[in-house]
Amino acid sequence: MPDALPEPARDLDGDGPIWQQIRRAIARPILNGDWAPGSRVPSEFDLMERYGAARMTVHRAIRSLASDGLVERRRKSGTIVAVRPPERPVFEIWNIAAEVERRGAAYRFELLERVLLEPGDERGGPIGVDDGTPLLWLVCRHFSDGQVLQLEERLINLAASPDAAEQDFDRVSPGLWLLHNVAWTEAEHAITAEGAPEAISAPLDVAPDAACLVVERRTWNGLEPVTYVRLWHPGDRHRLVGRFKPVRA
Amino acid sequence: MPDALPEPARDLDGDGPIWQQIRRAIARPILNGDWAPGSRVPSEFDLMERYGAARMTVHRAIRSLASDGLVERRRKSGTIVAVRPPERPVFEIWNIAAEVERRGAAYRFELLERVLLEPGDERGGPIGVDDGTPLLWLVCRHFSDGQVLQLEERLINLAASPDAAEQDFDRVSPGLWLLHNVAWTEAEHAITAEGAPEAISAPLDVAPDAACLVVERRTWNGLEPVTYVRLWHPGDRHRLVGRFKPVRA
DNA sequence: CAGTGGTCTAGACCACCGC
DNA sequence: CGGTGGTCTAGACCACTGA
Numbered sequence: 322m323p324d325a326l327p328e329p330a331r332d333l334d335g336d337g338p339i340w341q342q343i344r345r346a347i348a349r350p351i352l353n354g355d356w357a358p359g360s361r362v363p364s365e366f367d368l369m370e371r372y373g374a375a376r377m378t379v380h381r382a383i384r385s386l387a388s389d390g391l392v393e394r395r396r397k398s399g400t401i402v403a404v405r406p407p408e409r410p411v412f413e414i415w416n417i418a419a420e421v422e423r424r425g426a427a428y429r430f431e432l433l434e435r436v437l438l439e440p441g442d443e444r445g446g447p448i449g450v451d452d453g454t455p456l457l458w459l460v461c462r463h464f465s466d467g468q469v470l471q472l473e474e475r476l477i478n479l480a481a482s483p484d485a486a487e488q489d490f491d492r493v494s495p496g497l498w499l500l501h502n503v504a505w506t507e508a509e510h511a512i513t514a515e516g517a518p519e520a521i522s523a524p525l526d527v528a529p530d531a532a533c534l535v536v537e538r539r540t541w542n543g544l545e546p547v548t549y550v551r552l553w554h555p556g557d558r559h560r561l562v563g564r565f566k567p568v569r570a
Numbered sequence: 571m572p573d574a575l576p577e578p579a580r581d582l583d584g585d586g587p588i589w590q591q592i593r594r595a596i597a598r599p600i601l602n603g604d605w606a607p608g609s610r611v612p613s614e615f616d617l618m619e620r621y622g623a624a625r626m627t628v629h630r631a632i633r634s635l636a637s638d639g640l641v642e643r644r645r646k647s648g649t650i651v652a653v654r655p656p657e658r659p660v661f662e663i664w665n666i667a668a669e670v671e672r673r674g675a676a677y678r679f680e681l682l683e684r685v686l687l688e689p690g691d692e693r694g695g696p697i698g699v700d701d702g703t704p705l706l707w708l709v710c711r712h713f714s715d716g717q718v719l720q721l722e723e724r725l726i727n728l729a730a731s732p733d734a735a736e737q738d739f740d741r742v743s744p745g746l747w748l749l750h751n752v753a754w755t756e757a758e759h760a761i762t763a764e765g766a767p768e769a770i771s772a773p774l775d776v777a778p779d780a781a782c783l784v785v786e787r788r789t790w791n792g793l794e795p796v797t798y799v800r801l802w803h804p805g806d807r808h809r810l811v812g813r814f815k816p817v818r819a
Numbered sequence: 820c821a822g823t824g825g826t827c828t829a830g831a832c833c834a835c836c837g838c
Numbered sequence: 839c840g841g842t843g844g845t846c847t848a849g850a851c852c853a854c855t856g857a
Contacts, residue, residue, distance in 0.1 A: 338844075338845060338846090339845080339846075340845080340846090364822080364823065364824085365823080365824070366822090366823085374846080374847085375846060375847045375848065375849090376847090376848085376849090377626070377826095377827095377845095377846075377847075377848090378845080378846060378847080380824080380825080380826095381845090381846095383824090384824095384825090394823090394824065394825095395823080395824080395854085395855080395856095396822085396823050396824050396825080396853070396854040396855060396856095397821085397822060397823050397824080397853095397854060397855040397856055397857090398822090398823075398824095398855070398856060399822085399823060399824080400823090400824080509811065510810075510811065511809045511810065511811045512761060512783065512809060512810040512811075513783060513805055513806075513808070513809045513810075514763035514764075514781040514782055514783035514784075514803070514805030515763075515781050515805050515806075516780070516781040516805070530779070530781075531765070531781075532763040532764050532765045532779075532780075532781035532782065532805070533763055533781065534761065534762060534763035534783075535763075554763070556762055556763030556764050556765070556781070557764075559762070560760045560761060560762045561759075561760065561761040561762075562758065562759065562760045562761075587825075587826060587827090588826080588827075589826080589827090613841080613842065613843085614842080614843070615841090615842085623827080623828090624827060624828045624829065624830090625828090625829085625830090626826095626827075626828075626829090626845095626846095627826080627827060627828080629843080629844080629845095630826090632843090633843095633844090643842090643843065643844095644835085644836085644842080644843080645834070645835045645836065645841085645842050645843050645844080646834095646835060646836045646837055646838095646840090646841060646842045646843080647836075647837065647841095647842075647843095648841085648842060648843080649842090649843080
């Protein structure tokens with residue numbers, strides 16, 4: 322009796338605690354998009370049988386997914402793939418295309434610059450790698466309904482992500498490509514307000530010195546820097562929103 | 571044999587699941603500051619005996635505290651109160667005094683305005699309560715080493731927090747007082763960049779139209795708005811920083 | 820009503836690491 | 839070595855809620 326519908330892997334990967342293995346077995350098809358939002362996740366009883374684990378173990382795996390927002394649970398009706406998958410941590414600055422489309426606007430981006438930096442190029446400074454490390458420098462504009470929403474200045478550490486050198490980034494934006502192709506373990510955001518210098522105000526289509534919201538993001542894989550990006554937004558066209566709950570007493 | 575050192579409550583409060591009751595019994599003295607950072611939390615075995623619960627139950631309570639950053643755990647050496655208590659969610663915009671002092675600067679604040687709003691006053695609009703609800707309007711400046719770091723415009727819903735009407739906010743800043751005296755269940759931040767209008771640029775001690783980082787925060791208790799605050803920061807004197815980890819695969 | 824998740828127990832073995 | 843937390847099991851009862 323072959324299975325017609327996508328299923329979680331029948332075997333675990335043997336790496337680490339069982340509950341984390343089960344977690345991965347469920348998370349993978351969700352993050353890959355193999356399981357549509359709203360579709361049913363096997364019940365705890367099913368998973369106990371499939372993986373031969375105790376219910377507490379299965380429960381911990383699924384609870385962990387629920388607390389990260391990948392699934393939603395309700396008694397009786399069961400567990401479903403989250404309808405609105407989690408914003409990447411906190412603010413929607415990870416995938417601007419999704420954000421624009423979520424608001425019902427048309428998204429488009431444009432590559433303005435793509436340079437393999439020579440050693441000593443000062444533009445490579447912020448990423449924090451030894452001089453001589455191969456770096457790719459990119460500049461893009463992102464549009465919402467034809468209006469510039471974001472100017473992106475990006476450095477990619479080709480030592481951490483050699484495949485990026487082969488990408489022309491004509492069709493897929495650097496941020497989206499990195500999100501899907503390069504592993505990272507840590508990221509840091511810094512948010513500031515700056516008046517736009519001339520080099521920025523022109524492509525961003527704002528007045529010189531207009532207030533801009535600037536997001537800098539550094540991303541690491543272990544201790545190795547992966548990418549550094551500086552995102553400029555016209556202050557009057559963008560806001561970062563986040564919702565929080567208190568640390569429970 | 572009386573106990574000389576602070577202890578968790580001997581009895582649970584009977585409210586909700588046992589693991590949450592144990593969690594609260596441990597979290598309370600930590601958040602109150604009764605247990606110094608770095609001091610030892612009773613072992614799981616101790617807590618099993620004290621509360622007559624199974625070890626899995628105790629473990630879940632402490633694991634939950636660890637994941638919120640209130641305690642740190644290590645095998646053999648045990649569980650200790652976190653040395654660096656968690657930043658209030660994500661960014662250090664909850665308690666600017668602590669943030670300033672963490673950087674080794676001297677903190678001071680100054681109350682500029684304190685008005686009980688009349689019904690119909692347009693300044694009360696943003697908090698989103700029915701007209702006629704008593705509202706307190708406050709304006710403060712916060713200094714770091716004598717330099718203005720933040721201008722705070724705040725609304726407090728006195729229906730949600732009647733005690734605030736008795737506070738003169740001369741010595742304790744409104745934000746800090748609310749943090750310690752009013753319960754909240756949800757908060758929302760919106761971060762934007764704006765050029766400073768004249769009414770802001772003067773007290774903030776920046777040039778007119780200078781780029782400012784503006785944080786708006788709305789806080790609710792259940793469905794009732796508690797406070798609304800608009801925080802203006804000179805763009806060149808403030809940055810919001812946050813660190814993140816990926817949603818695990 | 821019956822299926823589902825939420826919680827809880829009383830054990831067990833193991834890994835880590837300070838003494 | 840022994841105390842600690844990390845994990846796991848095989849049961850159990852309960853609360854919620856959709857059919």
